[in-house]
Amino acid sequence: MRRTMMAEKLAIGGGTPILTRENYKNWPVLTEDDRRYVNEVLDCGIVAGATGPQAVALEKEWREFTGSKYCLTTGSGTAALHMALAATEVGPGDEVIVPSYTFLATASSAMHQMAIPVFVDIEPKTYTIDPSKIEAAITPRTRAIMPVHIQGCPADMDPILDIARRHDLRIIEDAAQAHGAMYKGRMCGTMGIAGAFSLNNLKNLCGGEGGLFVTDDEDVLRKADLVRYFGDECDERTLRQKYNASILGYMYRNQELPAALARGQLKHLNALNDTRIRNSEYLTRELSKIPGIIPPYCPPNCKHVYWFYAVRFDPQAAGLDVDPRRFRIAVEKAVFKEGVLVGQWQVMPVPGQDLFHSMIGIGKRYPWAINEAQGITYHYDPQDYPVAQMLCDTYTNIHSIHPPNDVDLNEKIVAAFHKVFSNLGEVMDHADDDIRPGFDGRLYGVG
Template identity: 40%
Template sequence: MDINKKRLAIVGGPKSVEKIFPWPIYDETDVQAVASVVRSGQWGNPDCADEVARFEQEFAAYCDSKYAVTCVNGSVSLRLALIAAGLRPGDEVIVPPYTFIATASVVLEINCVPVFVDIDPRTYNLDPERIEAVITEKTRAIIPVHFAGLACDMAAILDIAKRYNLRVIEDAAHAHGAEYKGRKLGSIGDAGSFSFQSSKNLTSGEGGIVITNDDALYETMNSLRNVGRLPSGQWYDHFNPGCNYRITQLQAVLLSEQLKRLDEQTIIRNENGLYLDSLLADVDGITPLSRGAVAVRHCYHLYIVKYDKTKFGQLPKNEFIAMLLAEGVPCSAGYPHPLYKQPVFQQKNFMCYAIPESVDYTQVYCPEAEQACLHEAVWIFQQAMLGTRADMESFVRAIQKIQMAVSG
């Protein structure tokens, strides 16, 4: 075996990265905050929802938004926003194919039709230049996903939405603390949906929230997540077809504590991302995604690079990922295929009555999303982006070590 290959960690050589990057990050203040709620015996919501209301106010203020509505997860927060926005069975919603399943599956859940529009290969976000080609008389909304915490081209998307009278629901599940032209992501469209699932940059294990400046949207979403109740009604008056999507006091108080760290953590991730970009500029075959053409603050829920196997001795992406993991870099190959290739779409397992028979996802092809899934995308996880500059340098050394070993 070549001496360079013997040095690879995957065959027993020393790891490039020895450090462990824990997540979530917490201290005694988080423990005491949760313990105080436990001791109070008032865990529920809304019968004793002081902490829930406080967190909603804090998060809305953080995003410079008028309202915030918490709920059980980020999938439900998207669903609440779409229903409140007035979508009806059979309506079409534009979504990207390179995102978590919930972005499209919630559209199916409300008996609407996801229409996939390919991503910009420079950013992996929804490509505005491809949107107008798919707009029909049934199109009612666009869900731009700020993938990995990078802002979509919101100016272009909002311009299209205005011309066609479409709702814009931002999927900001990755984008806590990120900004576009000085505005927090999620606060730019009609509503913005966030997730607090365990991997997210702001987490309580599970949970979600949706923000808006629209009075009518807020009132409807607030009702839907609380079994259709209205503040003017009685406890057993139900005005809308909602369910119990409420979070608990325990989640809310934990989120309030975690929110205190978010800005500092976002600044660290953003600076480390810029530093990694500069380091990788000299590594042939590894191209960091573009941050776009306008001023943004990237929160790097994922740090993504495009991998070119021709510069790594034709090493397949999955084998490169295995080697990188063995070197100690917290990473992943990401999605194995675009959303439209999931069985639910290929087999039309919709359980919905309003999806036309003519809808056929076996004919959908988004070449940029396919390329990202199959050949290019390499993800480094957000907790690793909270490391030091020395840690970022160690990630690059790991990549260079693999390249040297496989390119000879």
């Protein structure tokens, strides 16, 4: 098979691609359960409200799925993160430790609480926050740590929880990409004082949009519920709003239609995750045979649910003495022309984004200005996070693991990588071609 691939002309050089867009099937997988729950909303006429039947049912079912005592539906995973910070009394001038490789919302949710994100580099195998680097980032102002179970891979929670206990810090888990992921028998998102999940269209549990907030602490639940809806309390007897806000809150409620869709999807979450795992393990097994490709890693005694499937490229292992970033760009373009839907998610460490250099923030340099008034300064340089920078230079995502795609598609993906890695000299000649890898929105249910 490899000899045949060597004889084939690369698609980037005018040859025939291995795949076409028609080989891919779109996410989410919609079933009669989804239609039934959505139709229940249309039939009953209740389309909104924190006590709507679909939202209440989803909260109950997610509690049961995760083993959490309490759950609130939210308008987004970002809203759930902000609610968690506010409910655990993280406030102005406090510092929140977050990983340098994540989605912006992990850090920006702290800023919306007027707290200051402090970044810590990631582990080179899991791409989650490196526990060995957390304590060096702790100051008298540190209030919380926000580990992220990135792309469905559990963060190493035991040492993080130990650090939090010793320093009296809150753990708020960003499990936006980790529905059903497990760490040593424990559900991701449930090990800290609060956890946040996203329900947007790309996620393993899809509601179109929305989020889920979980906690085992009744006081945290009560405060989070206030934050969720303008800080306004309900009358315990009539269950009606008092229209008398006791704290500053927001409009973070979910709606009935997204909750209904998420309920239908939840019925099949384990099976859908099993397909992701099966596809990912096949790719890992086969791609690891190609020198220069580094598949994602699943830690021992953990369940990785593969929201995305990230591979790194190592030119030295492939036998080339070239810049690693340029090598990734060239390979990415070549496999994309073979019909493989690839592309980066985050293109730089979060502290490299303009927000953390302009420091405009909220108004005039807030939240940083709070501590700057006391002579404390903050400087964000992506080079201070070499593992995150290395990852951003060398990785791409392969968009073929989500159901209903199966091993048949991924066999073609592997064939495309063999073809490309059998012709790396020619691949490097096309590194500067005007080719923009990525995927169309339909692949993940976006119009």
